[in-house]
Each structure stands twice: as structure tokens, then as C-alpha cells.
Amino acid sequence: MPILTRPNLTVQTGALVTRLLFKGTPVGVEYLHQGTLQQVYVNQEVILSAGVFDSPKLLMLSGIGNAEHLLPLNIPVVADLPSVGENLHDHPLVAVGYKSTQALPAIAPTSNIVEAGLFLHSGKSNEVAPDLQFLFSPALLSPTLTHEVSGATLVACLIKPQSHGTVTLRSTNPLDPAVVQANYL
Ligand SMILES: Cc1cc2nc3c(=O)[nH]c(=O)nc-3n(C[C@H](O)[C@H](O)[C@H](O)COP(=O)(O)OP(=O)(O)OC[C@H]3O[C@@H](n4cnc5c(N)ncnc54)[C@H](O)[C@@H]3O)c2cc1C
Structure with missing residues (x-):
């Protein structure tokens, strides 16, 4: 891709983001690459686009979610937002x-x-x-x-399912897939 040579762009493949980093606001991400945890910091903003299951998973691993679910897992709460992972719509x-x-x-x-x-x-x-x-x-x-x-x-x-499902954390291990309960029909 021609844009890969741009000096203000770095593409890291084979990386698993493990959590967002905060100092009041999101300042970067932590990720696992070739067995090593790395951190990268941003000048302006973090855009989280990890898909329908992993976006809420990463938010919750980062402390954004329902405090009642995060505290038993010993995840420090950054923002108590009970709706994270609580409004899954999938079209059967x-x-x-x-x-x-x-x-x-x-x-x-x-x-x-x-x-x-x-x-x-x-x-x-x-x-x-x-x-x-x-x-x-x-x-x-x-x-x-x-x-x-x-x-x-x-x-x-x-295409307009009334069922609302949930995405919750299985554990604090970022390698574990989220628990998905679709509640179909
Ligand atoms: C079978 C199927 C058929 C579909 N058909 C249609 C259709 O006809 N029309 C339509 O509009 N939509 C369709 N969709 C929906 C569409 O694919 C999604 O809405 C769209 O792909 C969402 O894009 P996204 O970039 O938000 O997430 P995704 O495409 O899910 O991309 C998320 C990316 O993040 C990566 N990722 C996740 N976690 C991490 C992590 N921790 N670290 C690093 N990377 C991570 C994933 O590997 C993935 O590459 C379909 C989906 C499926 C499954």
C-alpha cells in the first residue's frame, strides 16, 4: 500500500491489544507482540474498533463497564458504565x-x-x-x-431482532474470548 511509507504511520501486525491506557482520558494502548507487552502513547486520540465482541471486552478490561462486574475481577474502575456489553443485537x-x-x-x-x-x-x-x-x-x-x-x-x-444479548468478561486474561450470550428469540 502506498501510504505505508508515510512518516506519520506505523502499522503493527500480529499484535493483540490488551487494554487501553488512561491518564484521565485515553492516552494509549497496551499490546502483546511476539510474547512481549508493549505500550504506545498517542498525541491526540485512541480509536477503538476491535469489533462487536472485542470492543466491549477491551473497554471492560480497561476498567470501563459495569463496576459490579469489574470489581469482583479486581479491575480498577475508570468509568462505571453498566451499558457496556449489555446491548448486543445480532440478527439470526x-x-x-x-x-x-x-x-x-x-x-x-x-x-x-x-x-x-x-x-x-x-x-x-x-x-x-x-x-x-x-x-x-x-x-x-x-x-x-x-x-x-x-x-x-x-x-x-x-433484521430487527428484539432480543438483546450480552458480552461479558470470562476473565482478566486478554487472551480469553469474551462470554457472548446472544439471547436469540
Ligand atoms: C457472516 C457475516 C456476514 C455479514 N454480512 C454483512 C453484510 O452483508 N452487510 C453488512 O453491512 N455487514 C455484514 N456483516 C457485519 C460486518 O462484517 C461488520 O459490521 C463489520 O465487519 C464491522 O467492522 P468493524 O471494523 O467494526 O469490526 P471487525 O470487522 O470485526 O474488525 C475488528 C478487527 O479487530 C481485530 N481485533 C479484535 N480484538 C483485537 C485485539 N485485542 N487486538 C488487536 N486486534 C483486535 C479483529 O481481529 C478484527 O480484525 C457480516 C458479518 C458476518 C460475521
């Missing part, structure tokens, strides 16, 4: 795959694999945002089959 979907009875032409290399979609509202109302999404793929999408098997897949997806 069901895929039904059909294996074709004869070989189909290969999918075009330009295909995005999901060739058709449909949004609709289960209450048949045009006045509100859709709550259902359907996808159609001219491929048999299955983790247990290779893509050489011809077929098609239909997917139904609930």
Missing part, C-alpha cells in the same frame, strides 16, 4: 441449501455469490422499515461442502 438467519440434481454452470468470477435479495415487512406495511431480509445464492453455501457441489441457498433473516 436461517439458510436452507438445495443440492442440484445435475451440475450447473460455474458461477461467474464477478458474482458476489448472493445474487438476489428481498427486504419486506412482516406486517405488510410500506410505512415502516423492513424487518425481514431474504437472500438467494446460486451456490450451495455450506461449511461442510466444497464449492464444487452445485446447488442454491435461500436465506431468511430477521
Whole structure:
């Protein structure tokens, strides 16, 4: 990438951020790289974008979260914010795959694999945002089959789930994945 040569940019790969560092406000991050803990400090701001599970995990490991959960783990509380990790929305979907009875032409290399979609509202109302999404793929999408098997897949997806799940800390070890409770349906 051309921007890699910019003097104000350093990209560190193979690093696991273990917590944010604070002096009143976030001043840097601590990370594990090749078995060694490193710290890096910022001039302006820290942007945390570790994904839906690891962002709240890192906040909680850094002391931002529900004090009732952090104190038993002996994590010093930086900010008592009970909502951290408490509002997980995941949209459940069901895929039904059909294996074709004869070989189909290969999918075009330009295909995005999901060739058709449909949004609709289960209450048949045009006045509100859709709550259902359907996808159609001219491929048999299955983790247990290779893509050489011809077929098609239909997917139904609930896109406005009312279930709220949680992301909580399993331990204070940054290597441990968070405990994810989706509370589907
Ligand atoms: C199967 C699937 C299908 C999807 N389909 C769609 C779709 O059709 N349309 C759509 O809009 N969205 C879709 N999404 C959602 C979309 O992928 C996410 O919303 C988006 O990727 C979120 O981007 P992000 O950068 O916030 O997090 P992520 O893409 O999750 O990136 C987070 C990154 O942080 C890294 N990381 C985590 N913890 C640490 C740590 N401690 N130290 C260092 N690095 C860390 C992770 O390795 C990862 O690379 C889909 C998601 C899935 C799983």
C-alpha cells in the first residue's frame, strides 16, 4: 500500500491489544507482540474498533463497564458504565441449501455469490422499515461442502431482532474470548 511509507504511520501486525491506557482520558494502548507487552502513547486520540465482541471486552478490561462486574475481577474502575456489553443485537438467519440434481454452470468470477435479495415487512406495511431480509445464492453455501457441489441457498433473516444479548468478561486474561450470550428469540 502506498501510504505505508508515510512518516506519520506505523502499522503493527500480529499484535493483540490488551487494554487501553488512561491518564484521565485515553492516552494509549497496551499490546502483546511476539510474547512481549508493549505500550504506545498517542498525541491526540485512541480509536477503538476491535469489533462487536472485542470492543466491549477491551473497554471492560480497561476498567470501563459495569463496576459490579469489574470489581469482583479486581479491575480498577475508570468509568462505571453498566451499558457496556449489555446491548448486543445480532440478527439470526436461517439458510436452507438445495443440492442440484445435475451440475450447473460455474458461477461467474464477478458474482458476489448472493445474487438476489428481498427486504419486506412482516406486517405488510410500506410505512415502516423492513424487518425481514431474504437472500438467494446460486451456490450451495455450506461449511461442510466444497464449492464444487452445485446447488442454491435461500436465506431468511430477521433484521430487527428484539432480543438483546450480552458480552461479558470470562476473565482478566486478554487472551480469553469474551462470554457472548446472544439471547436469540
Ligand atoms: C457472516 C457475516 C456476514 C455479514 N454480512 C454483512 C453484510 O452483508 N452487510 C453488512 O453491512 N455487514 C455484514 N456483516 C457485519 C460486518 O462484517 C461488520 O459490521 C463489520 O465487519 C464491522 O467492522 P468493524 O471494523 O467494526 O469490526 P471487525 O470487522 O470485526 O474488525 C475488528 C478487527 O479487530 C481485530 N481485533 C479484535 N480484538 C483485537 C485485539 N485485542 N487486538 C488487536 N486486534 C483486535 C479483529 O481481529 C478484527 O480484525 C457480516 C458479518 C458476518 C460475521
